Amino acid sequence: MGLSFNNDMKTALPEYVLGTNRFIKIDKMLSENVLWKKEAYENLKKLFKEMIEQEASDMDFGGLRTNGKVWFRIYGDKSPSENLPHYDENESIAMIMSILSEEQKSYLFKNKNIDFALSCDIEADEPPFRFRGDVFYERNLLAVNFRIINQMLFRIKDLGLSEPIIRRLDLHYEKSGLFLITGIRGSGKSSTLDAIIDMNNHKNNGHIIIIGNPIEYIHTSDKCLITHREIGKDVASFQKGVIDSLRQDP
Incomplete structure:
Protein backbone atom coordinates (compact mmCIF):
# COMPACT_ATOMS: atom_id res chain seq x y z
CA MET A 1 0.00 0.00 0.00
CA GLY A 2 1.33 3.44 -0.95
CA LEU A 3 0.05 6.86 0.15
CA SER A 4 -3.37 6.93 1.81
CA PHE A 5 -4.44 10.07 -0.09
CA ASN A 6 -3.59 8.73 -3.54
CA ASN A 7 -7.22 8.24 -4.58
CA ASP A 8 -8.01 11.82 -3.57
CA MET A 9 -5.13 13.02 -5.73
CA LYS A 10 -6.36 11.01 -8.70
CA THR A 11 -9.87 12.42 -8.33
CA ALA A 12 -8.56 16.00 -8.24
CA LEU A 13 -6.13 15.58 -11.16
CA PRO A 14 -7.66 15.71 -14.65
CA GLU A 15 -6.03 13.28 -17.08
CA TYR A 16 -5.16 16.12 -19.46
CA VAL A 17 -2.98 17.89 -16.85
CA LEU A 18 0.48 16.56 -17.68
CA GLY A 19 4.17 17.28 -17.17
CA THR A 20 5.17 20.38 -15.22
CA ASN A 21 1.55 21.47 -14.80
CA ARG A 22 0.79 18.17 -13.09
CA PHE A 23 3.81 18.51 -10.79
CA ILE A 24 2.73 22.03 -9.81
CA LYS A 25 -0.82 20.83 -9.16
CA ILE A 26 0.37 18.02 -6.87
CA ASP A 27 2.73 20.40 -5.07
CA LYS A 28 -0.17 22.79 -4.47
CA MET A 29 -2.24 19.93 -3.00
CA LEU A 30 0.58 19.13 -0.58
CA SER A 31 0.86 22.78 0.44
CA GLU A 32 -2.87 22.91 1.15
CA ASN A 33 -2.89 19.56 3.00
CA VAL A 34 -0.13 19.53 5.60
CA LEU A 35 -0.90 15.96 6.66
CA TRP A 36 -0.52 14.76 3.05
CA LYS A 37 2.89 16.40 2.80
CA LYS A 38 3.94 14.90 6.13
CA GLU A 39 2.83 11.43 5.04
CA ALA A 40 4.71 11.73 1.74
CA TYR A 41 7.87 12.78 3.59
CA GLU A 42 7.52 10.01 6.20
CA ASN A 43 7.16 7.44 3.40
CA LEU A 44 10.35 8.72 1.85
CA LYS A 45 12.11 8.42 5.22
CA LYS A 46 11.00 4.77 5.37
CA LEU A 47 12.61 4.20 1.97
CA PHE A 48 15.81 5.83 3.22
CA LYS A 49 15.76 3.56 6.27
CA GLU A 50 15.30 0.49 4.07
CA MET A 51 18.14 1.72 1.86
CA ILE A 52 20.45 1.91 4.89
CA GLU A 53 19.38 -1.48 6.26
CA GLN A 54 19.94 -3.10 2.85
CA GLU A 55 23.40 -1.44 2.65
CA ALA A 56 22.41 0.00 -0.72
CA SER A 57 24.52 2.72 -2.28
CA ASP A 58 21.70 4.05 -4.51
CA MET A 59 17.92 4.10 -4.67
CA ASP A 60 15.65 4.89 -7.65
CA PHE A 61 11.92 5.42 -7.97
CA GLY A 62 9.47 7.39 -10.09
CA GLY A 63 8.91 7.80 -13.81
CA LEU A 64 7.70 5.01 -16.06
CA ARG A 65 11.10 3.28 -16.05
CA THR A 66 10.71 1.76 -12.56
CA ASN A 67 7.28 0.13 -13.14
CA GLY A 68 6.15 1.57 -9.81
CA LYS A 69 8.88 -0.25 -7.89
CA VAL A 70 11.72 1.01 -5.72
CA TRP A 71 15.12 -0.05 -7.04
CA PHE A 72 18.31 -0.44 -4.98
CA ARG A 73 21.93 -0.82 -6.01
CA ILE A 74 23.49 -3.29 -3.56
CA TYR A 75 27.13 -4.25 -3.93
CA GLY A 76 27.11 -3.05 -7.52
CA ASP A 77 23.90 -4.78 -8.66
CA LYS A 78 20.73 -2.75 -9.27
CA SER A 79 17.40 -4.55 -8.88
CA PRO A 80 13.82 -3.82 -7.76
CA SER A 81 12.80 -4.42 -4.16
CA GLU A 82 10.07 -7.02 -3.71
CA ASN A 83 9.42 -6.05 -0.08
CA LEU A 84 8.35 -2.43 -0.51
CA PRO A 85 5.04 -0.95 -1.67
CA HIS A 86 4.56 0.03 -5.29
CA TYR A 87 4.22 3.78 -5.87
CA ASP A 88 2.45 5.11 -8.94
CA GLU A 89 3.52 8.25 -10.80
CA ASN A 90 1.50 10.65 -8.61
CA GLU A 91 2.77 9.14 -5.36
CA SER A 92 6.37 9.36 -6.55
CA ILE A 93 5.87 13.00 -7.54
CA ALA A 94 4.36 13.75 -4.11
CA MET A 95 7.32 12.23 -2.26
CA ILE A 96 9.78 14.15 -4.42
CA MET A 97 7.90 17.44 -3.98
CA SER A 98 7.81 16.95 -0.19
CA ILE A 99 11.57 17.53 0.15
CA LEU A 100 12.25 20.30 -2.37
CA SER A 101 12.37 23.99 -1.48
CA GLU A 102 10.54 26.59 -3.57
CA GLU A 103 13.83 27.62 -5.17
CA GLN A 104 14.67 24.01 -6.00
CA LYS A 105 11.25 23.41 -7.54
CA SER A 106 11.56 26.51 -9.71
CA TYR A 107 14.99 25.36 -10.88
CA LEU A 108 13.68 21.86 -11.61
CA PHE A 109 10.72 23.09 -13.66
CA LYS A 110 13.00 25.34 -15.70
CA ASN A 111 15.93 22.95 -16.25
CA LYS A 112 14.17 19.54 -16.09
CA ASN A 113 16.82 18.31 -13.63
CA ILE A 114 18.20 19.23 -10.24
CA ASP A 115 21.08 17.82 -8.21
CA PHE A 116 21.01 18.44 -4.45
CA ALA A 117 21.94 17.05 -1.03
CA LEU A 118 19.80 16.69 2.07
CA SER A 119 20.09 15.59 5.68
CA CYS A 120 17.47 13.27 7.14
CA ASP A 121 16.90 12.04 10.71
CA ILE A 122 16.28 8.31 10.32
CA GLU A 123 16.57 7.28 13.97
CA ALA A 124 16.00 9.60 16.94
CA ASP A 125 19.19 8.53 18.73
CA GLU A 126 21.46 8.69 15.67
CA PRO A 127 22.99 11.64 13.81
CA PRO A 128 21.29 12.61 10.53
CA PHE A 129 22.19 10.70 7.38
CA ARG A 130 23.03 12.66 4.25
CA PHE A 131 21.91 11.79 0.75
CA ARG A 132 22.67 13.16 -2.68
CA GLY A 133 19.58 13.37 -4.88
CA ASP A 134 19.10 13.85 -8.60
CA VAL A 135 15.53 14.57 -9.74
CA PHE A 136 14.86 14.57 -13.48
CA TYR A 137 12.09 14.44 -16.05
CA GLU A 138 11.52 11.02 -17.59
CA ARG A 139 8.81 10.68 -20.25
CA ASN A 140 7.03 13.75 -18.86
CA LEU A 141 7.07 12.37 -15.30
CA LEU A 142 9.44 12.85 -12.36
CA ALA A 143 12.07 10.26 -11.45
CA VAL A 144 14.78 10.39 -8.81
CA ASN A 145 18.04 8.75 -7.82
CA PHE A 146 19.33 8.99 -4.26
CA ARG A 147 22.88 8.11 -3.27
CA ILE A 148 23.87 7.77 0.37
CA ILE A 149 26.78 9.96 1.42
CA ASN A 150 29.40 8.10 3.43
CA GLN A 151 29.06 9.02 7.11
CA MET A 152 32.64 8.05 7.89
CA LEU A 153 35.65 9.83 6.44
CA PHE A 154 38.65 7.96 5.11
CA ARG A 155 41.96 8.88 6.67
Missing part, protein backbone atom coordinates in the same frame (compact mmCIF):
# COMPACT_ATOMS: atom_id res chain seq x y z
CA ILE A 156 44.42 10.24 4.16
CA LYS A 157 46.79 7.33 4.87
CA ASP A 158 44.05 4.82 4.03
CA LEU A 159 43.84 6.03 0.43
CA GLY A 160 47.07 4.36 -0.69
CA LEU A 161 48.79 7.64 -1.52
CA SER A 162 52.56 7.85 -1.22
CA GLU A 163 54.14 10.03 1.45
CA PRO A 164 55.49 12.57 -1.08
CA ILE A 165 51.95 13.06 -2.45
CA ILE A 166 50.46 13.39 1.04
CA ARG A 167 53.11 15.98 1.88
CA ARG A 168 52.15 18.02 -1.21
CA LEU A 169 48.51 17.97 -0.03
CA ASP A 170 49.48 19.21 3.45
CA LEU A 171 48.94 22.96 4.00
CA HIS A 172 51.91 22.97 6.36
CA TYR A 173 54.19 22.42 3.37
CA GLU A 174 52.16 23.76 0.42
CA LYS A 175 50.52 27.19 0.53
CA SER A 176 49.55 27.51 -3.15
CA GLY A 177 48.96 25.47 -6.29
CA LEU A 178 46.29 23.54 -8.17
CA PHE A 179 45.46 19.85 -7.68
CA LEU A 180 43.02 17.96 -9.92
CA ILE A 181 41.14 14.95 -8.49
CA THR A 182 39.57 13.10 -11.42
CA GLY A 183 37.77 9.80 -12.04
CA ILE A 184 34.51 8.19 -13.09
CA ARG A 185 31.32 8.44 -11.04
CA GLY A 186 31.65 6.54 -7.78
CA SER A 187 35.43 6.22 -8.01
CA GLY A 188 36.04 8.17 -4.80
CA LYS A 189 36.68 11.75 -5.89
CA SER A 190 34.58 13.27 -3.10
CA SER A 191 35.97 10.83 -0.51
CA THR A 192 39.52 11.78 -1.52
CA LEU A 193 38.81 15.50 -1.30
CA ASP A 194 37.12 15.07 2.08
CA ALA A 195 40.11 13.09 3.39
CA ILE A 196 42.45 15.91 2.30
CA ILE A 197 40.25 18.51 3.98
CA ASP A 198 39.97 16.40 7.14
CA MET A 199 43.75 15.95 7.39
CA ASN A 200 44.37 19.68 7.17
CA ASN A 201 41.43 20.55 9.42
CA HIS A 202 42.91 18.55 12.32
CA LYS A 203 46.56 19.40 11.65
CA ASN A 204 46.96 22.94 10.35
CA ASN A 205 45.62 26.40 11.14
CA GLY A 206 43.86 28.02 8.22
CA HIS A 207 40.62 28.69 6.36
CA ILE A 208 39.22 26.13 3.92
CA ILE A 209 36.37 27.16 1.62
CA ILE A 210 34.37 24.32 0.06
CA ILE A 211 32.28 25.13 -3.03
CA GLY A 212 30.09 22.21 -4.07
CA ASN A 213 27.15 21.29 -6.28
CA PRO A 214 25.87 19.96 -4.00
CA ILE A 215 27.74 19.97 -0.69
CA GLU A 216 27.96 16.35 0.42
CA TYR A 217 29.92 15.82 3.66
CA ILE A 218 29.69 18.60 6.27
CA HIS A 219 33.01 19.23 8.04
CA THR A 220 33.15 20.64 11.57
CA SER A 221 35.74 23.38 12.03
CA ASP A 222 38.67 22.30 14.22
CA LYS A 223 42.09 23.86 13.62
CA CYS A 224 40.80 25.19 10.31
CA LEU A 225 37.78 27.40 9.78
CA ILE A 226 35.63 25.43 7.31
CA THR A 227 33.21 27.37 5.11
CA HIS A 228 30.65 25.45 3.02
CA ARG A 229 29.01 27.18 0.02
CA GLU A 230 26.53 25.27 -2.13
CA ILE A 231 25.79 26.28 -5.70
CA GLY A 232 22.27 27.64 -5.96
CA LYS A 233 21.75 28.00 -2.21
CA ASP A 234 24.76 30.05 -1.14
CA VAL A 235 26.41 31.20 -4.36
CA ALA A 236 25.32 31.51 -7.98
CA SER A 237 28.13 29.54 -9.66
CA PHE A 238 31.54 27.94 -9.15
CA GLN A 239 33.14 30.91 -10.89
CA LYS A 240 31.40 33.40 -8.58
CA GLY A 241 32.27 31.27 -5.56
CA VAL A 242 35.98 31.23 -6.42
CA ILE A 243 36.02 35.01 -6.95
CA ASP A 244 34.08 35.56 -3.72
CA SER A 245 36.49 33.34 -1.79
CA LEU A 246 39.38 35.70 -2.54
CA ARG A 247 37.56 38.32 -0.45
CA GLN A 248 36.85 35.93 2.42
CA ASP A 249 40.42 35.55 3.73
CA PRO A 250 40.99 31.97 2.49
